[in-house]
Amino acid sequence: MSRPRGYFSVLRFCANLNKERILVSTHNMKVVFLQDVPHIGGKWEVKDIRDGYARNFLFPRRLAIIASPEVLRDLEVNRAKGKAEKEAQAEQFIRAAAFLDGRTITLVRKAGERGTLFAGVTASDIAKALAELTGVNVLKEAVTMKEPIKTLGSHAVHVSLPGVEKQASVTITITASTDE
Numbered sequence: 609m610s611r612p613r614g615y616f617s618v619l620r621f622c623a624n625l626n627k628e629r630i631l632v633s634t635h636n637m638k639v640v641f642l643q644d645v646p647h648i649g650g651k652w653e654v655k656d657i658r659d660g661y662a663r664n665f666l667f668p669r670r671l672a673i674i675a676s677p678e679v680l681r682d683l684e685v686n687r688a689k690g691k692a693e694k695e696a697q698a699e700q701f702i703r704a705a706a707f708l709d710g711r712t713i714t715l716v717r718k719a720g721e722r723g724t725l726f727a728g729v730t731a732s733d734i735a736k737a738l739a740e741l742t743g744v745n746v747l748k749e750a751v752t753m754k755e756p757i758k759t760l761g762s763h764a765v766h767v768s769l770p771g772v773e774k775q776a777s778v779t780i781t782i783t784a785s786t787d788e
Contacts, residue, residue, distance in 0.1 A: 635659045638675035640683055645671050652687055654680070698771040704742040705769050708776040712762070713737055719760055719784040728756030729782060734765060738778070744769070760784055 636656040641649040645666070649655045654675050657666065666672040673679060715737060718726045731751040738746040752766040752775070760782050766775040 637662055639666060639672040640675045640679055641666075641672045643671050652683060652690065654683070700744050701769040701771050704744040704746075705767070705772040705774065705776045707742060708738065708767055708778050709774075710777060711741075712779040712781055713741065714781045714783060716783050716785045719782075723760040723784075725758050725760070725782065728758045729780070730756045734778075734780060738767065757782060 635658060637659045638654060639657050639662050641651055641653050641655070644650050648657070649672075657672070662672060662674075675683075713734075715729060715733070717729060720726065730748070731753055732748040734751045734753070735746045735748040738744075738751070746767065746769070750768055750770070752768065753763075757763050757780065762779050762781045765778050765780050767778055768775045
């Protein structure tokens with residue numbers, strides 16, 4: 609049996625030989641995430657992370673900070689504020705979905721003689737119009753449509769806002785502009 613090289617490998621080797629548990633330092637540090645990091649941690653979550661990953665990736669990108677006692681105290685205040693903001697935002701989304709359901713929105717676009725648009729109306733165009741109408745930030749991902757609208761007339765679109773179970777059905781009416 610060959611002996612491993614390196615300080616921590618030797619400690620693990622000794623632990624296996626003696627059949628005793630020796631506390632092996634894994635060089636972890638507690639961090640508080642400032643933003644969601646996919647597959648690692650969510651915003652305001654406290655986790656043990658390898659110190660190299662924290663120093664080389666999370667800290668330079670301002671995705672996390674070290675979880676000191678002061679930071680943990682501030683974290684509780686921020687969590688309470690964040691929870692209140694999420695509840696207020698959810699209430700706004702519910703009101704906006706009820707307002708939008710069954711509405712008809714008219715968009716004016718340049719069109720050719722045969723009723724085809726020069727530029728299609730995309731989900732982001734509809735999301736901007738809905739945001740102006742409701743005052744709530746509507747993401748383009750919330751607008752469900754099979755393909756961009758390329759003809760004049762009425763088209764049905766579904767809007768699913770976060771935190772609202774029911775989708776709002778909105779009719780988009782495209783009219784030709786009178787400008788030449």
